[in-house]
Amino acid sequence: MPQPSFVLARDGHGCRGEGVTAGFDAVAPARAALAAGSAPVVTGALGFDTAAAAALTVPERWSHSAPLRAHPPRPARLLAETLTPAAEHAARVRAALAAIDAGTVAKVVLARQAEWTLESAVAPTDLLAAFAHIGPGAAIFGATLDAAPGHAGQWLLGASPELLVRRAGRTVTCHPYAGSAPRQADPVADQAAAQQLLQSSKDLAEHAFVVADLRTRLAPLCVEVDVPARPVLMSTGEMWHLATPIRGRLADDTVTALDLAALLSPTPAVGGTPTDAATALITELEGPREFYAGTVGWCDAAGDGEWLVSIRCLELGADHRTVRAWAGGGIVADSDPDAEVAETTAKFRTARRALGLDPIA
Numbered sequence: 001m002p003q004p005s006f007v008l009a010r011d012g013h014g015c016r017g018e019g020v021t022a023g024f025d026a027v028a029p030a031r032a033a034l035a036a037g038s039a040p041v042v043t044g045a046l047g048f049d050t051a052a053a054a055a056l057t058v059p060e061r062w063s064h065s066a067p068l069r070a071h072p073p074r075p076a077r078l079l080a081e082t083l084t085p086a087a088e089h090a091a092r093v094r095a096a097l098a099a100i101d102a103g104t105v106a107k108v109v110l111a112r113q114a115e116w117t118l119e120s121a122v123a124p125t126d127l128l129a130a131f132a133h134i135g136p137g138a139a140i141f142g143a144t145l146d147a148a149p150g151h152a153g154q155w156l157l158g159a160s161p162e163l164l165v166r167r168a169g170r171t172v173t174c175h176p177y178a179g180s181a182p183r184q185a186d187p188v189a190d191q192a193a194a195q196q197l198l199q200s201s202k203d204l205a206e207h208a209f210v211v212a213d214l215r216t217r218l219a220p221l222c223v224e225v226d227v228p229a230r231p232v233l234m235s236t237g238e239m240w241h242l243a244t245p246i247r248g249r250l251a252d253d254t255v256t257a258l259d260l261a262a263l264l265s266p267t268p269a270v271g272g273t274p275t276d277a278a279t280a281l282i283t284e285l286e287g288p289r290e291f292y293a294g295t296v297g298w299c300d301a302a303g304d305g306e307w308l309v310s311i312r313c314l315e316l317g318a319d320h321r322t323v324r325a326w327a328g329g330g331i332v333a334d335s336d337p338d339a340e341v342a343e344t345t346a347k348f349r350t351a352r353r354a355l356g357l358d359p360i361a
């Protein structure tokens, strides 16, 4: 089978691009190519920083309903590892709590960064198969980052549970996730953790910021927006989450899935509230996030498409041995620094498992 340049799949099926006929490092030329009919579809990733380079490509061949192979991860060995220390993350959380106290932000999502050097190279297609094997409750994705300057040969790969936006005709769907509890090995303790999450006022507040932001951004574009009053529980292999299915009907069908992705990303599920103050605080405390916490997806010439929030993912270096990954959590007034550290450790498990590495101790 020819190598893909883009894959997005759920339950083993999805869409796939092969080869690349054009690349764009910004949304505007990609949008123009779709509108002019010179690109039947655009695939790829937008970074967390909306001003940073994007990695968008026009595939040579494009297909829907492409089966995605699932395969257990092959055990790997680490040659080197760096990880934001727990104490440093806890100190950043305390700095965020001080900013919340001062009224600069109401919510901010902070992440730890890991860099892993593997003993042996791993092919992007094998990582996709590994994410597919371990990723129930998530959409599996892989996108070449070739089109972004300085990212030749690199890939963004992961298993994200969070749908940023899907557009099918005039119907817009978002499925924001925010508010988390690590899964437990014991089934009774696991159910108790889920029920506790559903009642947690800290997590419900953290979730509400995301829903409010999406409602505000969608309202001017839609003739109707349907937002359930309360979130529901969703799970991945590693985490319980609060999630809200949102549906809207576009007033203007020239607004494309790519337009919506660029407008909505980053939501307060990965940034914060207010957006600009939160992203400035993230940059100050963490430094650049690259493609983590951006969005990854596709948009066709009819304007339809699907974009995921780029979480539970990793950036694979051009040598296929160097890996960067991030895992974050939302900080609100009642957040506890130690619990936030534990949450990032649990969220790192998705990328670690796909790579065939043991969980972080």
Ligand SMILES: C=C(O[C@H]1C=CC=C(C(=O)O)[C@@H]1O)C(=O)O
Pocket: 109, 111, 162, 177, 178, 179, 180, 241, 268, 269, 270, 311, 312, 326, 327, 328, 329, 330, 347
């Ligand atoms: C920022 C991440 O998760 C987001 C999505 C779901 C739940 C989240 C939370 O509970 O903080 C985050 O908003 C991440 O996985 O790195």
